[in-house]
Amino acid sequence: MAENAVQRQTILSLRDTIARIENCSLPGIVRAAKAADAAGFRRGSEGTFHRKVLPLGIGPLDDLLKGGLPLEGMMEIRNAETRDAGAAAGFVAALAVLYQQERREKGHLAPVLWISQALACREAGQLYAPGLKSYGLDPERFLFVAARTVKDALWIAETALAVPVFAAVVLEIRGNPACLALSESRRLNVRARAGHVPLLLFRQAGEEEASSAFFRFQIKPAPAGGRPLPDGSVLCGSIDHPAFHLLVEKSRAYAAADIFLEWNAHDRRFYPLDERRSAALQVNGQPENPVDPLSAPAGRSRRAQPLGRLLAFARAS
Amino acid sequence: MRLVALDTLAEKIGLKLGQGAAEARAMCPALDVIAADPAADQAFLEGLADWCDRYTPLVALDGKDGLFLDITGCAHLHGGEKGLVSDLLSRLFSLGVEARATVSSAAGLSWAAARYGNMAVIEAGEAGRVLAPLPVAALRLPEETAAALERVGLKQIGDLLEAPRAPLARRFGSLLLLRLDQARGAADEPLSPRLPVPSFAAERRLAEPLMDEEYILELTRHLAKDVRASLERHGEGGRLFELLLFRVDGRVFRVRAHAAMPLNDADRIAALFRERLQAVHDDLDAGYGFEILRLAVLRSERLDPAQQDFSGVPEESQPLAAFIDKVAARFGPDCLMQASLAESHLPERAGGFAAVRNVAAVMAPPGSNDRVFPENRPLRVFAHPELVEATAEVPDGAPRSFNWRKTQYRVARAEGPERIAAEWWIDGEDHPTRDYFRVEDQEGRRFWLFREGLYGREVAAARWFMHGVFA
Numbered sequence: 072m073a074e075n076a077v078q079r080q081t082i083l084s085l086r087d088t089i090a091r092i093e094n095c096s097l098p099g100i101v102r103a104a105k106a107a108d109a110a111g112f113r114r115g116s117e118g119t120f121h122r123k124v125l126p127l128g129i130g131p132l133d134d135l136l137k138g139g140l141p142l143e144g145m146m147e148i149r150n151a152e153t154r155d156a157g158a159a160a161g162f163v164a165a166l167a168v169l170y171q172q173e174r175r176e177k178g179h180l181a182p183v184l185w186i187s188q189a190l191a192c193r194e195a196g197q198l199y200a201p202g203l204k205s206y207g208l209d210p211e212r213f214l215f216v217a218a219r220t221v222k223d224a225l226w227i228a229e230t231a232l233a234v235p236v237f238a239a240v241v242l243e244i245r246g247n248p249a250c251l252a253l254s255e256s257r258r259l260n261v262r263a264r265a266g267h268v269p270l271l272l273f274r275q276a277g278e279e280e281a282s283s284a285f286f287r288f289q290i291k292p293a294p295a296g297g298r299p300l301p302d303g304s305v306l307c308g309s310i311d312h313p314a315f316h317l318l319v320e321k322s323r324a325y326a327a328a329d330i331f332l333e334w335n336a337h338d339r340r341f342y343p344l345d346e347r348r349s350a351a352l353q354v355n356g357q358p359e360n361p362v363d364p365l366s367a368p369a370g371r372s373r374r375a376q377p378l379g380r381l382l383a384f385a386r387a388s
Numbered sequence: 389m390r391l392v393a394l395d396t397l398a399e400k401i402g403l404k405l406g407q408g409a410a411e412a413r414a415m416c417p418a419l420d421v422i423a424a425d426p427a428a429d430q431a432f433l434e435g436l437a438d439w440c441d442r443y444t445p446l447v448a449l450d451g452k453d454g455l456f457l458d459i460t461g462c463a464h465l466h467g468g469e470k471g472l473v474s475d476l477l478s479r480l481f482s483l484g485v486e487a488r489a490t491v492s493s494a495a496g497l498s499w500a501a502a503r504y505g506n507m508a509v510i511e512a513g514e515a516g517r518v519l520a521p522l523p524v525a526a527l528r529l530p531e532e533t534a535a536a537l538e539r540v541g542l543k544q545i546g547d548l549l550e551a552p553r554a555p556l557a558r559r560f561g562s563l564l565l566l567r568l569d570q571a572r573g574a575a576d577e578p579l580s581p582r583l584p585v586p587s588f589a590a591e592r593r594l595a596e597p598l599m600d601e602e603y604i605l606e607l608t609r610h611l612a613k614d615v616r617a618s619l620e621r622h623g624e625g626g627r628l629f630e631l632l633l634f635r636v637d638g639r640v641f642r643v644r645a646h647a648a649m650p651l652n653d654a655d656r657i658a659a660l661f662r663e664r665l666q667a668v669h670d671d672l673d674a675g676y677g678f679e680i681l682r683l684a685v686l687r688s689e690r691l692d693p694a695q696q697d698f699s700g701v702p703e704e705s706q707p708l709a710a711f712i713d714k715v716a717a718r719f720g721p722d723c724l725m726q727a728s729l730a731e732s733h734l735p736e737r738a739g740g741f742a743a744v745r746n747v748a749a750v751m752a753p754p755g756s757n758d759r760v761f762p763e764n765r766p767l768r769v770f771a772h773p774e775l776v777e778a779t780a781e782v783p784d785g786a787p788r789s790f791n792w793r794k795t796q797y798r799v800a801r802a803e804g805p806e807r808i809a810a811e812w813w814i815d816g817e818d819h820p821t822r823d824y825f826r827v828e829d830q831e832g833r834r835f836w837l838f839r840e841g842l843y844g845r846e847v848a849a850a851r852w853f854m855h856g857v858f859a
Contacts, residue, residue: 154793154795154833154857155833156768156857157767157768157833157834157858158832158859160767160768160857161859162859164767164859165859180751180753182708182750193771195768196766196768196769196770196771196856196857197741197769197770197771198727198741198768199735199739199765199766199768199769200727200728200729200740200741201729201735201738201761201765202739202765202767202768202769202856202858203727203767204727204729204739204761204765205761205762205763205764205765206767206859210727210728210729211726211727211749211750211754212750213726214724214725214726214744214750215724215725215726215727215741216715216719216723216724216725217723218719218723219719223719226718227715227719230711230715231711234707234708234710234711235707236707236708236711291832292831292832292834293832294800294828294830294832295828308801308802308803309801309803310801310803310826313858313859314832315859316832334859
């Protein structure tokens with residue numbers, strides 16, 4: 072009996088450790104065990120650990136992120152092809168706007184730092200200040216660094232994470248460089264959490280790769296809606312707010328379907344695309360004669376499916 | 389080939405300046421002839437001038453082979469004028485430089501005595517006595533004037549001192565009298581130092597040369613404390629710092645570091661140089677070590693003392709300034725950029741990024757800036773718009789499909805045109821007009837395309853360009 076209790080305690084403490092590493096709230100059993108401490112003492116705040124989040128106001132996405140965007144730590148956003156870099160940059164910039172706005176509501180005028188590998192800038196185009204302004208970012212509080220190499224970019228990012236000034240730090244990297252592998256991403260994640268700064272890792276034209284990011288989204292462009300007319304109809308042939316197609320590649324919660332969003336720069340918030348349009352887009356993307364007989368995998372939708380079970384990614388960098 | 393410079397040994401053999409190299413070889417077959425390199429000579433002289441910074445900050449170059457040092461107020465630091473000259477000459481000798489030096493109250497007198505005399509220090513009243521036996525060439529005169537003086541028998545300066553001034557001026561020009569007065573110390577002669585004198589500086593001379601970077605930084609911190617005291621007295625903070633490292637073999641390294649806001653904190657000044665030294669690591673060859681370190685403030689600005697609150701949490705702009713300094717020290721001052729908007733119709737001129745110069749601008753509350761900027765600008769633009777092949781309605785229609793980077797895109801929707809004419813006051817009147825279209829392809833990618841030139845009026849066949857991508 073005593074042996075059993077020791078084993079149980081060991082398992083509980085291991086689970087506790089794992090939960091702390093994964094930065095999520097404690098699993099139910101551990102919490103129950105902690106609450107019913109044999110000695111009758113309550114342990115401070117460990118059980119009631121609350122992650123600070125920034126809700127996006129979109130049901131499926133907030134559920135996926137367990138409440139909202141995390142206010143610290145690393146997040147990864149990637150796009151598959153260089154020509155989609157505009158959409159992905161738009162999504163990243165939108166997140167930066169949200170973080171900046173969140174800080175402004177607290178009374179801080181916090182700048183956003185965008186670190187870019189020079190190669191990424193040359194391939195996908197340089198950021199354009201009037202465009203950023205019309206997108207909702209505060210151009211006076213937007214700092215930009217073009218780092219010559221990935222190592223320089225990483226150094227600047229790490230330095231910036233130690234400074235409690237920035238509303239968000241964006242690290243734009245092209246492809247899967249070898250010097251930004253799992254261990255480096257873990258290091259950045261730890262730094263970002265220690266500095267209470269959100270770090271948006273923007274991987275341009277990169278492969279899926281194991282990382283310590285809290286989530287990884289692949290962004291694809293989606294057709295935008297038309298401009299509404301006063302009588303409720305839509306102006307034919309016009310292009311309104313930018314829309315995004317989100318493929319959830321890594322997250323703590325299960326994503327049932329792809330998510331379609333629209334960024335409203337004027338309101339500075341995301342809106343879900345209405346049901347009809349997203350349903351049409353979902354159908355559009357499907358091949359007409361699906362030949363893949365395997366069932367859709369849990370948690371990741373419509374990736375090219377390898378046969379058998381995917382246990383670990385091949386190292387992309 | 390002619391001889392332009394000789395060493396002492398060659399002079400003893402009897403070789404002359406301006407002699408042909410072949411003739412000189414005939415006189416002395418073992419002669420070692422080196423091709424003259426004036427640029428290298430100049431660089432060497434400037435290196436020596438840098439080295440002379442150890443005695444005084446006021447060092448001026450004098451032609452190809454001389455230096456003027458203004459040692460006013462510095463001599464006592466080096467054991468008096470005699471001590472300074474002997475220290476200077478012995479150090480130069482051990483560096484392998486043959487040099488002559490004279491200290492006097494006038495630059496002209498020192499010049500004459502160093503080149504034609506043999507006195508180390510000339511006291512105030514001795515000018516006439518020292519000058520009298522020297523040849524007239526010691527007055528820094530043009531060659532023809534000197535030759536003319538010799539022709540009429542005025543070979544020594546003493547002859548000139550005794551001669552009446554008016555006839556001299558009439559016959560040889562006023563320059564002769566000016567030089568004469570300058571040599572006697574009767575006329576003032578300003579020296580123009582090659583580098584501006586720093587307003588604040590502190591230096592440390594070491595008995596044992598220093599090689600380790602850690603020690604250099606530690607010493608820099610101590611120097612920064614010394615500088616801080618004088619900065620505080622004047623209510624100023626430094627914006628541009630320079631660390632001078634005098635290597636034992638005579639080379640001088642100058643390491644500059646910019647600060648994003650006026651700075652007088654020793655730790656932060658040292659932190660600036662920590663990054664800077666890392667960045668210049670390969671260029672900074674410690675060799676046998678550094679013997680003198682000097683920290684100078686080259687540019688300073690007013691710094692109002694600010695009171696810290698009790699919690700000790702620094703003001704928000706301070707960590708940002710520290711970050712900017714750190715990045716600038718490592719990757720150069722233009723690395724970190726800030727968005728800048730300009731009033732221009734042309735998209736290339738309307739927005740760009742400029743180096744962050746002032747932290748205050750980043751942290752300042754948003755002003756009542758009511759300038760209206762056009763909406764619908766792309767998030768990313770290409771530095772050089774990329775040529776695309778587009779199919780479009782003539783003359784003003786939106787593109788139907790286009791080829792960009794070897795891929796074809798079919799346009800689903802297009803907005804436009806937005807017509808932007810060139811700025812004729814900058815580009816000239818015949819610069820083509822652009823028609824911008826915002827297009828979306830079938831998969832939802834949004835691009836910014838423009839047609840250069842108007843059909844019929846400006847060009848026969850317009851070209852299309854990809855200028856940017858939208859979110």
